Amino acid sequence: MHGTEAAIASWGSGGYRSDIMKRAGVVLILLFAFAGLADSVYLLQHETTGTPLICSIQNLTGCNIVAQSPYSNLFGVPLAEYGVLFYIIVFATAALELVLFDRLLRRVLQVLASVGVLASLYFVLIQVFVINALCIYCLGSALLALFICITASLLEPLKRSPPLPPFSRPPAPPFSMPPAA
Numbered sequence: 001m002h003g004t005e006a007a008i009a010s011w012g013s014g015g016y017r018s019d020i021m022k023r024a025g026v027v028l029i030l031l032f033a034f035a036g037l038a039d040s041v042y043l044l045q046h047e048t049t050g051t052p053l054i055c056s057i058q059n060l061t062g063c064n065i066v067a068q069s070p071y072s073n074l075f076g077v078p079l080a081e082y083g084v085l086f087y088i089i090v091f092a093t094a095a096l097e098l099v100l101f102d103r104l105l106r107r108v109l110q111v112l113a114s115v116g117v118l119a120s121l122y123f124v125l126i127q128v129f130v131i132n133a134l135c136i137y138c139l140g141s142a143l144l145a146l147f148i149c150i151t152a153s154l155l156e157p158l159k160r161s162p163p164l165p166p167f168s169r170p171p172a173p174p175f176s177m178p179p180a181a
Contacts, residue, residue, distance in 0.1 A: 022106070025155045026094050029109060029148050033091035036144040039137055040083030043067065047078040055136060062133025069131050071123075079123065083141055086116055090148060106156040113149035120145045 046053050046067060055063030066072065072079055090112050097105035120142035127134050 019101070022155050023098060023101070025151050026097050026106075026109075028151050029094045030091060030098075032144050032148045032151070033087045033094060036141055036148075037084060037087035037091060039141050039144070040080050040087055043080035043137055044078060044084055047072075047080050053135075053137065057136050062127075062131070063135040063137060065133040066127055066131055066135035066138060069133075071126050071131060082119075086112070086119075086145075090116070103156060106152070109152040110149075110156065113145065113152040116145035117142075117149045 043053070045051075053063040053067055055061050074082065090109065093105060093109055093112065096102075097109065123138060124142050127138060
């Protein structure tokens with residue numbers, strides 16, 4: 001079967017609906033990645049021009065404190081550059097997945113998203129416990145990374161393998177016939 005025939009044949013088994021849901025999830029990842037890219041570009045623009053961040057949300061006014069801290073750079077590179085790179089890679093991978101519809105690309109999205117969430121968690125903890133200030137743009141990026149991770153994990157769930165036989169159970173006794181009467 002080719003193209004439409006395969007899609008029609010899989011409709012009854014839920015395969016076609018599943019493919020549509022996967023594509024919708026990838027489009028959602030594209031939107032999240034675009035928003036994350038915009039956020040990171042804004043932070044990078046601040047870093048390169050030195051202009052203060054607009055940060056006037058109640059109790060989250062520490063954007064400039066976080067952005068000017070020594071923790072805003074990693075190996076001499078602003079964290080915003082890593083954010084731009086991360087979101088570009090996620091966006092490109094998701095766009096490629098839409099074209100190729102490939103399971104491996106969905107797995108790559110899951111790995112990328114997991115790395116993004118772990119990095120975001122680390123940097124949020126730095127803000128809370130070391131810098132003692134919160135940046136709304138950083139928290140927004142962390143939330144977007146989390147949304148990407150959740151969406152990516154729903155695209156291609158890990159399949160559970162059948163349970164292994166228990167080794168602690170003694171072997172079954174050999175089959176024997178009841179005595180003849």
